[in-house]
Amino acid sequence: MIRPGKMMQEVLRSIFKKPATSKYPAEKLEMADNYRGKLKFFPEKCVGCKMCMKDCPTGAIVIVKTGEKQFQAQIDNSKCIFCGQCVDSCFKKALLCTSDVELAQLDREKLKVVFQDESRPKDCPKQ
Amino acid sequence: MIKELLYILVFPGFLFVSIAGLLAEYVDRKLYARLQNRIGPPWFQPFADIIKLIAKEEVTPCQANPRMFHAAPLFALTAVITAFLYTPLWHTSSPFSFNGDIIMVLYLLTIPTLAFFIGGWYSTSLFARIGSVRAVTQLFAYEVPLFMSILASALLANSWSLVDIVLFYTRHPWYWCFNLIGFFVSLVALLGKLEKTPFDIPEAETEVVAGAFTEYSGKLLAFLRLCIDIEMVSGAALLAAVFFPFGFFQSAFLSFVVFILKILGIIALISLLRTVVARLRIDQMIDFCWKLLVPFALLQILINLVLKGVLR
Amino acid sequence: MHDSHKFNIPMGPQHPALKEPEGFSVALKGEKILGVEIRLGYNHRGIEKACEQNTYTQDLYLIERVCGICSHTHATCFVQAIEEIAGIQVPKRALYIRTLIAELERVHSHLLWLGVAGHEIGFDTLLMYSWRDREIVMDILAMLTGNRVNYGMNTIGGVRRDITPEQANDVLKAVSQLEERTKYYIDVATKETTIIKRLSGVGVVSYDDAVRLEAVGPTGRASGLDRDVRRDDPYAAYGELDFKVITDNHCDVFGRTIVRVKELMESYKIIRQTIANMPQGPIVVKVARKIPAGEAISRYEAPRGEDVHYVKANGSEMPERVKIRAPTLANIQVVKHMLKDRYLADMPIVIAAIDPCFSCTDRMVSIEYDSNKKNETISWATLHDYSIRWHRERGTDFTDLNKRFKAGLKV
Structure with a gap:
């Protein structure tokens, strides 16, 4: 039957239901495990083939050689589009997508992350 | 003198009615959100909005008529606050009551629409002008059924004073049930007056941005927002006084609480109605008002005329 | 503004009805739409x-x-x-x-x-x-x-x-x-x-x-x-x-x-x-x-x-x-046809009804600078001059814009 207020029942019922929205910053959101979020780099696995750099659509990742078989990844999260292509391109599985999506930052510089092997001495040249 | 000033400025005047208006906005918004399965705003949101707007810069369009542009919101705000002073709040009397005040309240509640029209028209923005023309067009559609249905109740009470109407219905406790058709007619017409869905045509944001308010900013917009909130309270209070004139006890406080509950109930009904329908087009709105609301309002008048003959 | 007069209102590129920037110039007579001009290109990304x-x-x-x-x-x-x-x-x-x-x-x-x-x-x-x-x-x-x-x-x-x-x-x-x-x-x-x-x-x-x-x-x-x-x-x-x-x-x-x-x-x-x-x-x-x-x-x-x-x-x-x-x-052409002789109130829903995605649609504006020569590379300066002339023909003069800015006058 055509009538106005067709949604009345549904609407009244939802007063007694839990709201579908959440108070976001107070209540954290849960992302699926395989969500493509912030990248993670394992320097000890990297062999410096730079396939990730080649395939990255935005040039967000830069691999720098810091010493004999030592590599450092400079990831600019402000450029990264979280496509995860670098993870696919890496033969040694030195890159990984975490499900961390909370990247908001007031300072652009803080979005640039440098991954390097902490156990080894630093002699990294600043690029 | 001081007593009168207190009445006008503090209670039930400016201060009380402003706070009541903002709280009413909160109730409306919260309920609207809950009906849509959302959390909705916290209780201080309307207050925060008003404070923010007052703190903001006020921009007057360079082609606008500055005097009219500034006067319209104040004019509207004054009218709606005055309208509230005449409603019997906590007792079957009201400080400024006189015979014929119901007509005055009805006309005072018409003034905001006209003020919006003037403000919108003199701000010279195209969207504001379309919005203000729509507001006035709509006024002619809902005003007649609203007046007829409210006056039908006054007709039965044989008085044009709000206090006398309330006294009459207190003497005859169950007579208000006869006015229920009138109540629903005036509730729907009130939606038009308050520019709420389905009659939010003058400020339909997807069509004319913010209608008559498009060019308003800062303090003036805050006044307009406050004005609409108070109009909602005043309108609901008028409906509560005319159609539900019961629950006035010896204790002033208890009567006051009951009256507030009645107002909240009417606001809740308004929120519910605006949740479940889509916005109509202006031609459909006028059709609806003249073809459906007016006949029902006339029916109410007819019923009351007959009743008046029978019950005497 | 009298109702008998025709007037144009800009629906976009910034308008609450549109989720993306796109220009619709609506010719209105009262609430009735006489015609719509659609302008693409506000969101061209190359x-x-x-x-x-x-x-x-x-x-x-x-x-x-x-x-x-x-x-x-x-x-x-x-x-x-x-x-x-x-x-x-x-x-x-x-x-x-x-x-x-x-x-x-x-x-x-x-x-x-x-x-x-x-x-x-x-x-x-x-x-x-x-x-x-x-x-x-x-x-x-x-x-x-x-x-x-x-x-x-x-x-x-x-x-x-x-x-x-x-x-x-x-x-x-x-x-x-x-x-x-x-x-x-x-x-x-x-x-x-x-x-x-x-x-x-x-x-x-x-x-x-x-x-x-x-x-x-x-x-x-x-x-x-x-x-x-x-x-x-x-x-x-x-x-x-x-x-x-x-x-x-x-x-x-x-x-x-x-x-x-x-x-x-x-x-x-x-x-x-x-x-x-x-x-x-x-x-x-x-x-x-x-x-x-x-x-x-x-x-x-x-x-x-x-x-x-x-x-x-x-x-x-x-x-x-x-x-x-x-x-x-493909669908944007239909919108113009659909809006003819409708009311202003129908405009948002008619535009929305094709489920528009303006960013996907946006095209670059190509200028036929000289119709005799088919393909021609024109220098930036020539294009600049052309745009100033184009705007002047339409009643806006940008030539002394910089000067006026420097003088601190209202533009």
């Missing part, structure tokens, strides 16, 4: 040109970002063209996964549209509810692909992620939940008085006009134009699946709503079939980085209509030319 400077792998992600809502559409369409050029046999399982994601995307796009349509006619409750239920399919997409939009599911020669039986189970559960909700929305959309009042008889396009103006997708199908690439030119796994093409002969916005909500039901059917019939096997084949020279056109039924990609390869790692024709470009 994606086609950028594709020529990136490798195929990088292009995949760029193309995916042509549209936020139908990202899988563009990526699949592009990948299909490349696979055709390179002669790659994509594994069956990959095709089924592509189809599954494509249909989930259609579900989320149509639910989004339903909400937007509700908002445009002032029915915010419908917006809130349909978007709440859209979250179910968004969560499913996030679980399957790793992102809520821009799924990144496609790669040249297959798909990037496999679907486990548990995930398939979750999808089925979500689909039955959504099916129930969709039935409710069909009920609401076809039986709520105010919705019907606002939608029926609005934005009418007859069958003949739909053919003449080349309407695509639900816009055309609501006018009885029985066209669907999924059936007419099957791609991915659609050739092996059983589904109906929904048409309607209301020819108005109401018809388009019905087509979309009924298409949702068909999509659920397709999703169930893809999961039931999904073959085992690899999901991707290895493809050389260099694509042999050649060209291909690929068609794809996006939620909004037919999407066409043209790719020309020259044997290197980068394409020589990529051309995208998003469905909105």
Whole structure:
């Protein structure tokens, strides 16, 4: 039957239901495990083939050689589009997508992350 | 003198009615959100909005008529606050009551629409002008059924004073049930007056941005927002006084609480109605008002005329 | 301003009814629309040109970002063209996964549209509810692909992620939940008085006009134009699946709503079939980085209509030319026709009814500087002079703009 207020029942019922929205910053959101979020780099696995750099659509990742078989990844999260292509391109599985999506930052510089092997001495040249 | 000033400025005047208006906005918004399965705003949101707007810069369009542009919101705000002073709040009397005040309240509640029209028209923005023309067009559609249905109740009470109407219905406790058709007619017409869905045509944001308010900013917009909130309270209070004139006890406080509950109930009904329908087009709105609301309002008048003959 | 006078109002590029920047100049007489001027190009991003400077792998992600809502559409369409050029046999399982994601995307796009349509006619409750239920399919997409939009599911020669039986189970559960909700929305959309009042008889396009103006997708199908690439030119796994093409002969916005909500039901059917019939096997084949020279056109039924990609390869790692024709470009012509002699109040819903995606549509403005010479490269200075002259002819003078700025005067 055509009538106005067709949604009345549904609407009244939802007063007694839990709201579908959440108070976001107070209540954290849960992302699926395989969500493509912030990248993670394992320097000890990297062999410096730079396939990730080649395939990255935005040039967000830069691999720098810091010493004999030592590599450092400079990831600019402000450029990264979280496509995860670098993870696919890496033969040694030195890159990984975490499900961390909370990247908001007031300072652009803080979005640039440098991954390097902490156990080894630093002699990294600043690029 | 001081007593009168207190009445006008503090209670039930400016201060009380402003706070009541903002709280009413909160109730409306919260309920609207809950009906849509959302959390909705916290209780201080309307207050925060008003404070923010007052703190903001006020921009007057360079082609606008500055005097009219500034006067319209104040004019509207004054009218709606005055309208509230005449409603019997906590007792079957009201400080400024006189015979014929119901007509005055009805006309005072018409003034905001006209003020919006003037403000919108003199701000010279195209969207504001379309919005203000729509507001006035709509006024002619809902005003007649609203007046007829409210006056039908006054007709039965044989008085044009709000206090006398309330006294009459207190003497005859169950007579208000006869006015229920009138109540629903005036509730729907009130939606038009308050520019709420389905009659939010003058400020339909997807069509004319913010209608008559498009060019308003800062303090003036805050006044307009406050004005609409108070109009909602005043309108609901008028409906509560005319159609539900019961629950006035010896204790002033208890009567006051009951009256507030009645107002909240009417606001809740308004929120519910605006949740479940889509916005109509202006031609459909006028059709609806003249073809459906007016006949029902006339029916109410007819019923009351007959009743008046029978019950005497 | 008298009602007898005609006046123009600018709907856009910034307007609450439009979710993306696009210029509509509406000539009004009172509330009646006399004519509409549409101006594209506020959101041109130069994606086609950028594709020529990136490798195929990088292009995949760029193309995916042509549209936020139908990202899988563009990526699949592009990948299909490349696979055709390179002669790659994509594994069956990959095709089924592509189809599954494509249909989930259609579900989320149509639910989004339903909400937007509700908002445009002032029915915010419908917006809130349909978007709440859209979250179910968004969560499913996030679980399957790793992102809520821009799924990144496609790669040249297959798909990037496999679907486990548990995930398939979750999808089925979500689909039955959504099916129930969709039935409710069909009920609401076809039986709520105010919705019907606002939608029926609005934005009418007859069958003949739909053919003449080349309407695509639900816009055309609501006018009885029985066209669907999924059936007419099957791609991915659609050739092996059983589904109906929904048409309607209301020819108005109401018809388009019905087509979309009924298409949702068909999509659920397709999703169930893809999961039931999904073959085992690899999901991707290895493809050389260099694509042999050649060209291909690929068609794809996006939620909004037919999407066409043209790719020309020259044997290197980068394409020589990529051309995208998003469905909105085909439908935008129809909007002008639909708005004639309607009311201003109908404008938002009529524009929304084609489910526009203006960013996908935007084109560059080309200037025919001298009609005698066909192709000519003009210098920046010449173009600058030309634009000043162009604006001066239309009543705006920019020549001494800088001077006036420096003098601190009002511009």
